Amino acid sequence: MSEKRILLKLSGEALAGEKKTGFDEATCVGVAKQVKQLVDAGVEVGIVIGGGNFWRGRTSEKIDRTKADSIGMLATVMNCIYVSEIFRTEGMNTEVLTPFKVGTFTSEFSKDRVNENFSKKKVCFFAGGTGHPYFSTDMCMALRAIEIDADYIYAAKSIDGVYDSDPAINPNAKKYDTLTFDEVVEKKLGVIDLPASVLCMENKMQMKIFGLLEDNSIVNAVNGDFKGTTITA
Numbered sequence: 469m470s471e472k473r474i475l476l477k478l479s480g481e482a483l484a485g486e487k488k489t490g491f492d493e494a495t496c497v498g499v500a501k502q503v504k505q506l507v508d509a510g511v512e513v514g515i516v517i518g519g520g521n522f523w524r525g526r527t528s529e530k531i532d533r534t535k536a537d538s539i540g541m542l543a544t545v546m547n548c549i550y551v552s553e554i555f556r557t558e559g560m561n562t563e564v565l566t567p568f569k570v571g572t573f574t575s576e577f578s579k580d581r582v583n584e585n586f587s588k589k590k591v592c593f594f595a596g597g598t599g600h601p602y603f604s605t606d607m608c609m610a611l612r613a614i615e616i617d618a619d620y621i622y623a624a625k626s627i628d629g630v631y632d633s634d635p636a637i638n639p640n641a642k643k644y645d646t647l648t649f650d651e652v653v654e655k656k657l658g659v660i661d662l663p664a665s666v667l668c669m670e671n672k673m674q675m676k677i678f679g680l681l682e683d684n685s686i687v688n689a690v691n692g693d694f695k696g697t698t699i700t701a
Contacts, residue, residue: 471690473512473586475613475621476503477605480521480547482626482680489521495681496551499624500558502686503591507560511690512586514616516594516609517551519543537601544605545570548595561590567599582616592616606664614671621668621675622689623660628679629697630659647699659699672701 478499485492503513522543523536531539545566552562563585565577574595575581585592597608613621627635628643632655635641649669652659659677660668668675678689678696688694 471511471619473616473618474506474514474690475609475616475618476513476515476686477609477621477623478515478517478551479623479625479680480518480543482624483517483547483551484521485681491521491547491550493554496554497558499551499680499686500555500560502684503555504558504560505687506690507589507591514582514592514594514612514618515548515551516605516612517544517547518605519547522546534601537597537603541595541597541599544597544608545574545595548593549573552591552593555591561588562593563590564593564595566594566596568596570596577612579615603663604661606660607667610660610664610667610673613673614667618673621673622686623675623677624680624686624689625677626680628682628695629677630657630699632657644697647697649699649701652699659697668699669701674701675699 483492483495484490485495506513519540523539548564552564555562564574566574567577569576577594582592594608594612597603597605598611609621630644630647631641633641649665652665653662676689676694676696676698678685678694
């Protein structure tokens, strides 16, 4: 494998499995086993997890947007604490990092702390989004990947790539093998938020999007056996 440091984005909905909410422990254990293979092979892994298995604040019209986004940030903290503990049961050392204080539950994010953790073969979980409303975990994914000098972003979703329309609605939806961030923005594909797309484009950060629930999907993607969509800068 050519990448030495990666940012792995995990879909909260995908971690919930068929339940669609909360966690499917077997799915989380499967992710942990795959990441351990990467860590054992010398890959440094940072992880961002979405909060959609607990909260999707944009669907609520009764709550102030800033408050809804605050709940979403805390949902990602819960996700990262849970999944990091699953990782520990599989023999990995972890640390959950946030852009704001969460008592003794997490540590505050800094690039120096991340580099120190990676030197000790720890997996770093980046929780709490950017710490500000109006930015999704896509923005956190892009920002943290660039900040920590990741070689690549690997986005494991509940869908196996990028399509020109929703395949759940349109059975004739076309899947893209490759795209540029320019095309994502121009075609308004919605695969990741517009600000995150622009940030990746400006900083030449590349991304691979694939289905989390496919067998050994994370290891296969990093090792080059990839069936999803690659987005280049």
